[in-house]
Amino acid sequence: MPTITINKKEFIKELGKKLTDQEIEEKISMMGVSVEKVTDQEIEIEVFANRPDLLSQQGITRAAKSFLGIKTGLEKYRINKSGYELKVEPSVNMVRHYTACCVIKGLKLNDEKIKQIIQVQEKLHITFGRNRKKCAIGIYPLEKIKMPITYKALNPKEIKFIPLDSEKEMNGYEILEQHSTGKEYAHLLAGNHVYPIFVDAKNNILSMPPIINSEETGRVTIQTRDIFIECSGHELNIVMKCLNIISTAMSDLGGRIYEMKIKYGKKEIKSPNLKPEEMKIDYEYINKRTGLKLKDHQIKKLLEKMGHGTKGNSVLIPAYRADIIHQIDLAEDTAIAYGYDNLKPEIPKVATIGEEDPIETFKNKISDILIGFGLLETNSYNLTSSENQNTKMNQNNRLVTLANALNEEYNAMRISIIPNHLQILKENKHYTYPQNLFEIGKVFTYGDTETGIQETNSLAITLCNTTANFTEIKQIIDALSRALDFKYELKESTHKSFIQGRTGEIIINNKIIGRIGDIHPEILNNFEINMPVSSFEINLDVLNQIIKNKVSDREVDDFIKEIKRGIGDIKEVEGESSTSF
Numbered sequence: 001m002p003t004i005t006i007n008k009k010e011f012i013k014e015l016g017k018k019l020t021d022q023e024i025e026e027k028i029s030m031m032g033v034s035v036e037k038v039t040d041q042e043i044e045i046e047v048f049a050n051r052p053d054l055l056s057q058q059g060i061t062r063a064a065k066s067f068l069g070i071k072t073g074l075e076k077y078r079i080n081k082s083g084y085e086l087k088v089e090p091s092v093n094m095v096r097h098y099t100a101c102c103v104i105k106g107l108k109l110n111d112e113k114i115k116q117i118i119q120v121q122e123k124l125h126i127t128f129g130r131n132r133k134k135c136a137i138g139i140y141p142l143e144k145i146k147m148p149i150t151y152k153a154l155n156p157k158e159i160k161f162i163p164l165d166s167e168k169e170m171n172g173y174e175i176l177e178q179h180s181t182g183k184e185y186a187h188l189l190a191g192n193h194v195y196p197i198f199v200d201a202k203n204n205i206l207s208m209p210p211i212i213n214s215e216e217t218g219r220v221t222i223q224t225r226d227i228f229i230e231c232s233g234h235e236l237n238i239v240m241k242c243l244n245i246i247s248t249a250m251s252d253l254g255g256r257i258y259e260m261k262i263k264y265g266k267k268e269i270k271s272p273n274l275k276p277e278e279m280k281i282d283y284e285y286i287n288k289r290t291g292l293k294l295k296d297h298q299i300k301k302l303l304e305k306m307g308h309g310t311k312g313n314s315v316l317i318p319a320y321r322a323d324i325i326h327q328i329d330l331a332e333d334t335a336i337a338y339g340y341d342n343l344k345p346e347i348p349k350v351a352t353i354g355e356e357d358p359i360e361t362f363k364n365k366i367s368d369i370l371i372g373f374g375l376l377e378t379n380s381y382n383l384t385s386s387e388n389q390n391t392k393m394n395q396n397n398r399l400v401t402l403a404n405a406l407n408e409e410y411n412a413m414r415i416s417i418i419p420n421h422l423q424i425l426k427e428n429k430h431y432t433y434p435q436n437l438f439e440i441g442k443v444f445t446y447g448d449t450e451t452g453i454q455e456t457n458s459l460a461i462t463l464c465n466t467t468a469n470f471t472e473i474k475q476i477i478d479a480l481s482r483a484l485d486f487k488y489e490l491k492e493s494t495h496k497s498f499i500q501g502r503t504g505e506i507i508i509n510n511k512i513i514g515r516i517g518d519i520h521p522e523i524l525n526n527f528e529i530n531m532p533v534s535s536f537e538i539n540l541d542v543l544n545q546i547i548k549n550k551v552s553d554r555e556v557d558d559f560i561k562e563i564k565r566g567i568g569d570i571k572e573v574e575g576e577s578s579t580s581f
Contacts, residue, residue: 074309136210514538
């Protein structure tokens with residue numbers, strides 16, 4: 001989790017209330033962060049990943065004022081009208097689709113405040129921006145920029161400017177190859193034929209996101225009074241939320257927010273949008289989840305203590321809060337405001353005997369075996385995108401989708417783990433090969449259950465290297481069948497995600513439990529993977545039932561020891577299964 005350092009003297013001054021070091025440690029830690037250290041000059045605070053709005057001194061101060069009852073309720077920010085415009089050209093759709101921008105005026109900067117601006121920018125990059133992959137922030141002195149601004153993409157050879165902390169002009173390729181920051185983040189633009197840039201009306205390049213600003217137009221100093229801020233990324237709602245976080249922090253730093261009109265062809269949006277989101281409060285749900293018996297007006301008061309507004313039976317969620325997406329989040333804020341130290345622990349009235357779930361024991365043994373084969377275990381999200389699960393895989397499966405998805409990257413529950421593996425391979429192309437993966441996790445389909453959703457344990461193995469092929473992936477399942485003492489057969493079939501003639505169904509006791517094969521080149525191209533890939537995925541719940549009590553724990557343990565001694569190299573294991581092709 002990220003750690004920020006804030007100026008203790010400035011914090012107390014802005015808070016408007018004197019606190020002892022002990023009170024700072026105790027009270028601020030109850031706010032949902034962790035105070036790591038308090039000195040005479042500074043306070044070191046560890047911020048949980050779900051609260052990017054607290055990654056600045058201004059965010060911490062704002063939250064503390066509300067939490068301590070100094071100024072509760074929704075903080076309102078004024079957005080001033082302006083004639084500032086930014087045009088987004090279609091060329092950026094090939095590399096980094098969206099941007100959100102604004103202008104902040106009237107700042108009175110000093111070295112301490114510039115330090116604070118740099119800190120919130122970098123902490124947002126690392127956390128909310130996923131190391132600049134999802135979102136990157138650029139901050140520029142407005143006096144050096146001629147409006148309007150254009151966001152477009154060009155051939156790297158055509159991009160020429162002096163990057164920050166450099167004295168010579170470089171093109172796009174040279175920045176990634178020679179500049180220290182360029183080398184660090186080169187993988188974010190690797191494989192693209194064009195790179196994104198911001199240019200002003202004089203055709204001066206402001207920056208090449210998500211890499212670096214221009215030395216000429218992208219350095220803020222203590223003389224700077226007005227700044228231009230842009231956030232760029234692949235999803236509009238992500239960059240808009242990021243801009244909300246940093247623009248409100250700049251407003252609390254003493255600046256005035258001015259909106260910008262952003263043109264996407266014929267479509268226009270105004271940025272930032274600081275209108276709070278309205279969500280109906282489920283009082284019964286909150287009481288049930290917290291174990292409390294609060295009245296409606298008490299819950300409202302506690303939510304206001306966490307910086308929310310209330311309107312009738314609805315809560316007004318601040319535009320800078322990125323973590324409130326469900327009633328459970330309101331329940332968490334209610335519990336924090338109530339005080340975890342005020343909750344009374346109770347001994348459960350049900351007596352039970354603890355025991356590991358048999359399916360978990362089974363999964364752990366499989367994991368040990370596959371680690372022995374030299375495979376790398378992954379643990380990806382159950383929540384994914386319908387594009388990865390269906391579109392990029394040339395499938396049209398009925399997915400369990402979210403009714404109120406906040407973005408397209410996480411709008412459906414996965415029906416297969418293999419697309420997650422392909423996404424992982426795409427994101428790790430800059431690392432050495434082989435990249436041979438396995439994952440044991442849940443997949444989701446509609447079914448006859450209480451919720452209407454069927455959860456199934458699944459095992460996926462994906463080999464990505466220069467020699468990955470059907471034979472090599474089959475050797476894995478052969479070795480696994482030997483370790484767990486089951487026999488299987490393969491039946492040739494067709495599947496749009498796999499190469500025809502090199503894919504089949506995995507069958508045990510006349511039950512289809514999975515699929516194996518070489519991933520089709522079209523699918524690899526969709527995920528921008530330039531290596532052969534072979535995969536299989538099987539239903540572990542069915543496999544567990546089939547082989548239950550057939551092989552002892554001791555036999556499996558002995559096999560794992562054999563692997564670790566180097567005897568069970570998968571390249572040398574002869575398959576005992578039968579195959580029909």
